[in-house]
Amino acid sequence: MSHLLPPNETARLAALNELDLLDTPNEPVFDRITRLVTVLLGVPKSTISLIDTDRQWFKSQVGMEFSESPRDMAFCAYTVLEDEPLVVEDAQSDERFATNPIVTKPGGIRFYAGIPLRNSHGLVLGSLCAMDTQPRQLTPQEQAAMQDLADIVIGEIHLRERLINEQKIRAATQQSLTALHQSLEQRIEQRTRELNLVIESAYDAYLSIDAQGRVLDWNRAAESMFGWSRKDALTRPLTSLMFPQGLTCDDAAMPLTCDAIRRDGVRLPVEVRLKSFEVNGRPRRSVFIHDITERQQLERLRDQQAREDVLTRLPNRRALDERLPEAMARVRRTLAPLVVLFLDLDGFKRINDQHGHGMGDELLREVAQRLQNAVRETDFIARWAGDEFVVLLEGVTTEALEPLANKLIQVIEEPLHVGSATLRVSTSIGVALFVPNAAETPQELLKRADDAMYNAKRAGKARVALARPADTPNPL
Missing domain, CATH: 3.30.70.270 (Reverse transcriptase/Diguanylate cyclase domain)
Structure with missing residues (x-):
């Protein structure tokens, strides 16, 4: 198997596992692609294949009797190895595949075309494949059509990478803020400098309010997100800044999803996290606000494409x-x-x-x-x-x-x-x-x-x- 391993195999497998696509249910966004391949090329078989450590696994398939096969039998292993489109017009005439069991069996594969599927770092995770039981040639137009469809799959992979990266950033930020909250009441004075540094550099908007909902603190992300400078926002109530209806009086276990109003009147979809605490016996609330505009746009786009x-x-x-x-x-x-x-x-x-x-x-x-x-x-x-x-x-x-x-x-x-x-x-x-x-x-x-x-x-x-x-x- 070593002769089929690309030099970046370790990084490639790590990227594939992080994407969390292996052994997952069928999804319409991928199944549409394999169906289109069979229709556009007129072939009986099409797959979106991911090359794991010792197996080839199909995220989507048309015309295949199984969901995975050994890697040393997989045509796609060569697509990953060579990092370029692979077209085999007649597998029985190709010394790499002539003795392959999936070629020699009755009704076996004779024609194969595979387009590499790369992540955002250029690592080939698998391929979009078209297969036939008869030898044939792939026209330039058909290869261009396959590349277009592969680009759609690649776009979905890149989208998932971005979402995973955003989740990591949010999880890391939330973990840091949660740790700060646990000791905030006892060590508020000692941790003021550190807390201010985290808050000022946070991706999310942060503000602190008193019992009447008036702003006591306002970070740079809040300035950028809502258009109010720190000077203009301090001492003003939230109802006059971004939440005309106010916020719930209770801390929520889960983020609250709602619309906020920017200074210019534009509505902004946000997630809000609330945390109550006291400073010298006086009630305070921390408010963390995350802009979910891009996430909602991506969700709407995916829903439309489906x-x-x-x-x-x-x-x-x-x-x-x-x-x-x-x-x-x-x-x-x-x-x-x-x-x-x-x-x-x-x-x-x-x-x-x-x-x-x-x-x-x-x-x-x-x-x-x-x-x-x-x-x-x-x-x-x-x-x-x-x-x-x-x-x-x-x-x-x-x-x-x-x-x-x-x-x-x-x-x-x-x-x-x-x-x-x-x-x-x-x-x-x-x-x-x-x-x-x-x-x-x-x-x-x-x-x-x-x-x-x-x-x-x-x-x-x-x-x-x-x-x-x-x-x-x-x-x-």
Whole structure:
């Protein structure tokens, strides 16, 4: 195994373990990437692999029967070793892998492409992999697409590193402040200089208030965070500085999350920690305030990305799974009609085969934009998978339904000119109507629309097919 160890192995393993990704459950942010790899490259297998001491472990996988394998059998071990993308067009012709059990077994790996996944210090922790049981070549466009997807994974790794580093800083600061609090009452006079030094250099805003909530101390971080100088803040009540509603009178075991008001009127999301003490028998309170703006922005961004298709920027399947039950509940309450359109592009595979996946991606983005322009602003469009889309129409009359569906066929059939190429596709549409008294789940409603779409394809494509009613059994 020593011949497969990079020179920075010790630092690499330490960084991997600190990231705390090994042996953790699946996460949508990673599973989206492996699914996209299989769709964009047309391969049956894709993984996000992390190389541990003696094993390869999959944080996400598509098409694999196991979650880990020995490191000395892993193609990704060479990606980590060589610190650059690795493409093996035919593993049986490569002396490094020709005798590998995962190559020689029936249906074994013949093609492999791996993109290194680096942390913020450039250490390769694993790779984004695409695999096939048949030999093949990787086009420059496909490698660029894999690199783009790997960059998304790398961005998530860097984000987690920043969060871990922030937690370390906060934990270290809190540990120091907690230690000071434990001895503050008995040694307040002796520790004044040391306490002032810690407070003045702290990342968090610190202030001390009396029983009436008037400021007795105000550090530099508070000046920077709220825009009030120490001179302006001293003796003023908190209600006139940043907390118009005041603060709780009790010490909280957990941080309080609330909005503070800066001097310029801007609202600032913060976490507040309170600690009561006495000085010469007089009650005092220490207030530590941490700005959580960046953390909330990161959380909102991650939440948005979890519900958005990377390629088309439409809502993804997860977003549809959340929206459809809500729409069905509104139908039962308001009795307004709900229609589900299931669209599948006709001729899309031919576009990929003739012009490449990059051109296919451009077509999917254009189709998504055309669909958005063709329906109402209140309607909901999601990318289901590959070249399939789902449209939810609420409050549409049955008379308007067929013209709208035919309009969608027409706008998709309009040719798309990209450079010297002219791309043409059509679409088959399955239509399912949801009625208030139907005992039907969202999955069953989508299945009816999907079945109707396949009926449209069998009937000649580029047409609309209506699904059978929910309470009608399948015909024999």
